[in-house]
Amino acid sequence: MSTTRTHSARSLIANFLATIGLNIREGIASLGFATRSFFNLLGVTFGAMKRPSLISEQIHFIGNYSLVIIAVSGLFVGMVLGLQGYYTLNQYGAEQKLGQVVALALTRELGPVVTALLFAGRAGTSLTAQIGLMKAGEQLSAMEMMAINPIQRVLAPRFWAGVIAMPVLALVFSAVGVLGGYLVGVQLIGVDEGAFWSQMQAGVDVRDDVLNGVIKSIIFGIGVTFTALFQGYMAQPTPEDVSRATTRTVVISSLLIWGLDFMMTALMFNK
């Protein structure tokens, strides 16, 4: 009896280890496949760039439709920063620094990160669903049979549109956020307007703060847009898997954004 129990315990442990091993192997294989697909996408960039109208069409679709949610979110984030910043700075008598605090928080972190998260939820899910449904409706196969490479014709313009749109949207987010901070800090609470703007001008460096924020959002644009397109392209042509792929886009993109943000912040702002 005890020998049987030992055997079953051993096989349980062996199964457990085998499952872990299988998952790790599958994870590495998926990562390798995603990397290869990423380079495939980059490989058709030249062909896609020959038709800039396709990219501008997608910038309109991806960027313009995300603009409202990003501008409204930026305004409220800026307003909250104005309030919270004022309460904290006021304790040290440094409320005139509010402009600098709001601008730095937005350009360095909140602008790129929150924009990327909103972008993943608004445009990323839409891209995944669109590509997944095109695949389910055999539209991508039809394109292949017409001797048209769907990666070049469909995926690449969307990818570059996402990469271009993201930093522009992040800048809009930051600019509207600063305006929100100004409305709350200066117009509502009564912080000195001259101090608000001059401290911001003195404390924010275009290269170190604004440019690094733009670089961050370009990297987020690459990560989020590729994730959305890859998930859509790899989805099984069933309603269940297309919906699962849409969810995966948000989950993977969000984790990717936080991970990349930590690494880039550590590299960029290490003084």
Added chain:
Amino acid sequence: MSNLVEIRDLYFAYGPRPILKNLSMDFPRGKLIAVMGGSGSGKTTVLRLIGGQIRPQKGQVSVAGEVVHQLDTDGLYRLRRKMGMLFQFGALFTDLSVFDNVAFPLREHTDLPEELIRDLVLMKLNTVGLRNAAKLKPGEISGGMARRVAVARATALDPELIMYDEPFAGLDPISMGVTANLIRNLNDALGSTSILVSHDVQECFAIADYVYFLSAGAIVAEGTPAEMRVSEDPYVKQFVNAAPDGPVPFHYPGKSLADDLGLGVHK
């Protein structure tokens, strides 16, 4: 060469499950050949192998003298420009109008001026009777109309080979007749070779020059529609007469009902 498409000793499997076994077929130029068989018999797989969307494990498919699976991507795309394919449910681009769907291959593959593309598209749509539906979106037309638009798109570049995957599936009798006539007329007007994959006996027999019957990935019968109508082959008889039981059993193979119910009666 008299055959546009030749299939020789073709073997294809998804994992351990064989789909096509030692298949050999000829598709002569200018003819309309029907490939018939029940669901899961491997008909659509034949089309996908001809189009180079999948690669065989053994044997070969040659189109216009070129072995499809040996071509590189550029070669395959060059070959596909000689082909047109109608997918089962049309596969129209849902974000484009009927006009833009038909214009799509012309805009992608030619440098023709927009005025000429307009005229060509309207002529193609006129052929399928949908010139006045040019401005509609795929969501605004019926399934039968979508199929006809897809035919117009598949023939936009006047291909040498046109492949139809279940063109009659889900159509009402009128649309079915219209589509069948269209397939025959287009084949004759364009002088192209057509491969028609279907399980609709009457329509296929009415328009095809030659018929292959596939079952479990192998050819079980072949001949002209007239020969097939009088065939004594049990599979063909079952298929043509739509008999519920025969060589293709009603029950999915496996354990007997008695075994499943634990009655102790063995097969």
